[in-house]
Amino acid sequence: MGYSAPRGTVDILPGQSEKWIKLEQLLRTIAANYNVKEMRTPIFEHAELFNRAVGDTSDVVSKEMYTFQDKKGRYISLRPEGTSGIARAYVENKMYGLPEKLQKVYYMGPMFRYERPQNGRQRQFHQFGVEMLGVESPYVDVECMLMAVTVVEALGLQNVTLHINSLGDNESRDAYREALKDHFRDHLDELCGDCKARFEKNPLRILDCKVDAKHPAMKTAPKTIDYLSESAKNHFDKVCTLLDDLEIDYVIDTNLVRGLDYYSHTVFEIISDDPKLGAGATVGGGGRYNGLIEEIGGPATPGVGFAFGMERLLLALDDEEDEDEDGLDCYIMPLGEEAKDLAMQIIAMLRANGFTCEMDHVSRGLKGQFKSADRFNAHFSIILGEEEVKNEVVNIKCNHDKEQEVVPLENILAHIENHLSGGHEHE
Incomplete structure (x- = not known):
């Protein structure tokens, strides 16, 4: 079921x-x-x-x-x-x-x-x-x-x-309560069962009744501020x-x-x-x-x-465009098992430094991974395959200005920070 x-x-x-x-x-x-x-x-x-x-x-x-x-x-x-x-x-x-x-x-x-x-x-x-x-x-x-x-x-x-x-x-409420009872007493038979029960216990609640809201006696009921x-x-x-x-x-x-x-x-x-x-x-x-x-x-x-x-x-927030929401900072795109191992190290390092990140876990080709980067509105795509692993570098692409650079592993963090501080803000 x-x-x-x-x-x-x-x-x-x-x-x-x-x-x-x-x-x-x-x-x-x-x-x-x-x-x-x-x-x-x-x-x-x-x-x-x-x-x-x-x-x-x-x-x-x-x-x-x-x-x-x-x-x-x-x-x-x-x-x-x-x-x-x-x-x-x-x-x-x-x-x-x-x-x-x-x-x-x-x-x-x-x-x-x-x-x-x-x-x-x-x-x-x-x-x-x-x-x-x-x-x-x-x-x-x-x-x-x-x-x-x-x-x-x-x-x-x-x-x-x-x-x-x-x-x-309390003095005001006591006076007002008696005025309400005097007002509604002659209309009790016309009111719902709940209002009849409230009449003795708390006549103020009669005014809040949804069933009898349009009863004429509601409109002519005494006002609280007249009994203050x-x-x-x-x-x-x-x-x-x-x-x-x-x-x-x-x-x-x-x-x-x-x-x-x-x-x-x-x-x-x-x-x-x-x-x-x-x-x-x-x-x-x-x-x-x-x-x-x-x-x-x-x-x-x-x-x-x-x-x-x-x-x-x-x-009140429903009319805001999704584009106004910040996406990911980085989407990591590994190609091959060795690249995945390295990607895990890169993503852990970036997250530890306060960046929002995701990586491909289903071993797709570049086309499918770029689609994910777009869906996540990622600022950067970080691409690494066999050659990048061997040369200890990554390809970093800014998805906003479309610039792409080869960056040594030890410079990834500095590259991203320099790029962001150089006027390339999240759009």
Whole structure:
């Protein structure tokens, strides 16, 4: 029988993986500019972590998690998002006791949700996320949003808008929760079963329902910013002022609540109308979550973060020409067994000196080997046959300017370096 990848997963093949590497390098560079350090957490965690942190009324926990029992009967879940694992590691490793109060970390890797697969959304998908823990300040909110904007700008996405809203502090959320219940109480019979369950546990989740999104009651629902406490309003006003000062375009979107239960105060999404993604595409988003660390057993610790789906970010790189990618430095072309033995020594020497190399392993003629050199976009072809072996030389051909020279074995490295430094750059 034949085997195929499980539904909702994809293989990342050579030719595609280079784009992933390029995106990862860009994200790491931006993280370094913001002094954000990498943190790696397990791909699976105890299921209870996500139930507590994400919220059992969220779609992620109630419908989409991959949860199983291990051999000792413990419930384990593949991570559906990155923040909960970072929060758990922050508490377990007592990072709240470090000298620097503000800890800024990022993660990058696969997440898992049992969703209906569609273009740009798989059951195994990848996220890049940032968490800034330890300081409650509108300045940190704005730094977090600024970093997210920097990512999309670095990718060259067009027509990008930052959408922001405030869910307020606990006092604000309590007042807003009661207002929502008063509003939806008379419409409960018209809403889906999930919304009825959310009504008592977390009515905020009703606003995030995809089934009832077009119900008239959704449009007339109370707005979070109308129920902000004075303290929460001051926080949000300062966020807006800072964004204005930085000349960051934004829209106050009162319908924005985000899909996970741990958010408070500032929430945001980055929306793009770039043709590569389609009109109104959400590229990524996040917000502040001041109660999360406390919820999972740590000390009261404010936090703010964001996450991007990396598959969506990759779409921004798809238009780049393959020719823009560097090829190999050298393709070694041996003719005969003795030449192969020598080629192995040459290729090892070149790689040890930092050059990217490949050689022919299937004993083809020159015509077939030159075709491979072209496919690899090799800068140099290094040709050696019986005569070259006997005379301890090689033929080095620059595939860009077509110049070819006979070079003694001991001069190969110097020849290539001199050629590159003499103005013959990779095209």
